[in-house]
Amino acid sequence: GIQVEQSPPDLILQEGANSTLRCNFSDSVNNLQWFHQNPWGQLINLFYIPSGTKQNGRLSATTVATERYSLLYISSSQTTDSGVYFCAVDSGGSNYKLTFGKGTLLTVNP
């Protein structure tokens, strides 16, 4: 099946710093999403981005489908950005089954 690799596995920032999280995937995809899992365990959908660039406030994402990677940018980080960021892609062309990476654990210190 498709492989999803995220880097770095852990990241510690001071409040106000910027960061870039990367997601590599092993096959072509029709669906790529970024999620944030807060310290209470809830997964929040940040972006649906199979290709191109999107921005939402301090967050933006870019997917280069032909090169099989996606980047999540966090600018002016805040302590509330802490948590685990997951990249997920469709599995085997299905429109309902997501394969998740292992995530990037982000800690933003005040």
Place this chain on the structure above:
Amino acid sequence: GAGVSQSPRYKVAKRGQDVALRCDPISGHVSLFWYQQALGQGPEFLTYFQNEAQLDKSGLPSDRFFAERPEGSVSTLKIQRTQQEDSAVYLCASSQGPGVHTIYFGEGSWLTVV
């Protein structure tokens, strides 16, 4: 409700006990998904419902796992004769349409088998 609701939030089961985990999706959502998340890992797909039909159960780890959604809304994930390796967070999600374009997750049911 406003979001996907799961219960119980926390469950401690003795090995060999049966457990039932409930998911209330967002009202009117056609698709419902169950995922299993082990500590330090990303969620892994278990099963998918479109209305009351279970279209894919390929991710269920063994025949001890069973899921249903009899009326196309509330879903129950049942685990029979629990084992220690079943300890995980079980996440339910729903989406309005047939796919995962806009998917909403619940807070999960944290299962510990002792």
